[in-house]
Amino acid sequence: MDSDLRAARRDDAAEAAWPDLVNKPFRADRDRIVGSPFFARLGGVTQVVSAAGSGLLHNRLTHSLKVAQVARAIAERLLASSDSAELVGKLGGLHPDVAEAAALAHDLGHPPFGHLGEQVLDRVARHRFGLADGFEGNAQTFRILTTTDVRGPARVGLDLTAAVRAAILKYPWARLHRPDPHPSAMRVPPRGAAEPEDAPGTGSSKFSAYATELDDVEQARAPFIGRIEPWQQTVEASVMDTxxxxxxxxxxxxDFHRIGVLQHAPVAAELGEWLARALDFAGQDDAVLTAQGRRPGYSLELLRRRMHAKDSWIADDDAFADAVARVRAELVDGLLAAAFDGSIEAEQAMAAFSARWTSRLVGGVVVLSSPTTRSGHVALRPAQWHEVQVLKFVHRQFVLLRPDLALHQRGQASLVTTLVDALDAWLSDRDEVSRLPRRLRDLVELAHAEFDEIATRDPELLIGATGEPVAGADAVRGLARGRAVIDFVASLTDKQAVTLLDALSGRSSQPWSDSFVL
Known part of the structure; x- marks a missing residue:
């Protein structure tokens, strides 16, 4: 395809005077992302538990660096095969720099406290501010790169190439509006496009753009028209996702083996019991399995059934059993067999486990010419796909569902909610509005301009959280103010969120200043 279209930017005039270190547009995009303060802040944002707890645990920054490493390896491997290279060319192209740049950027929109903060901000955005788009980490990433980050050549956004922006669109649709017809209406919706079962009428559970950035989505996706469906990821987005x-x-x-949370005995019991009684479990009713979910083997059987229900195109019982056996052999009988003690032997065992699994999974990546709606064009072979599902199950079952983590997260949720309330109250205080943090004032002005333009150009996009049209200057400005507050809070690190709330609540004994915040 025409490489000029993939390398197109939004603002050619600003670009002409911008001194990038390299003259390769996709590599320049990678450099712009790495140089962004939003990228640097990921070092202080939770992956699963607070990043401040240990320098040896992953945070969103170290996670992004590893995803970029894997994405580039996948891209180079696919391009090394003539068959794969020819197919990805027909589908719109694949460049390792684009895949790497998208991987580095993919978590920029994660708010303080990771996925928990994301859920809280979505609820607050919809219920308190009436924003139908709510909050979504992927959409916030796209908004940062195209709108709120100002360290590029244009006044707003980093002015990235179309290919890189399109590669960041993991879920290339809006929550409610675009494309038309919306992928949520498909018989088998793409992953993330369906509405949450517990929140009908709220739109897709996952999406990559707010109404304010739809023009950027359209321009970024233009080079791929006729090559992939409107709801499909580009090949480079699919590489990043995988x-x-x-x-x-x-x-x-x-991480959780390192700090002693992931224990050998319960994981061994879960996997071993299912392998020993697979036929017996297969004959049990769902209700029995759910009721006995705390007993070894029952939750794993529920996973097998969910896989058949959601991904029947690839779910296979023999492949699932093989995956459980491999994970038991390499994770349970291998890595977890000895407690992590910080020794050279323990560190080498950890590194070997990571290298072995990364190599195996990257080696299982293939390109599909006509994938199911539940998959991108780049996917894992059945064996590796099942192994990833089992590995993720172990993490969820034996880490994310722990009561002590839930207790910690409930406190963080309360903190985020209270911080939003405090900032909104400050914005409403006429006597204090002139002393607002400058970044917050700039975000309010930016959002006002955006929402005023939408009200003029595409008023049908302005609907409240309950689906009613939004009209009138005050109502539109109310939406803009809500988006600005959400933008501001989402840009904080975990520590900044805690410290800022302490200052706003009068619990801090010293004046506090942080140039990125104030």
């Missing part, structure tokens, strides 16, 4: 799955499946298990 790399994210691989990295996530491996390194969170390492």
């Amino acid at each position: 790399a994210d799955d691989i990295a996530y499946a491996i390194h969170d298990l390492q």
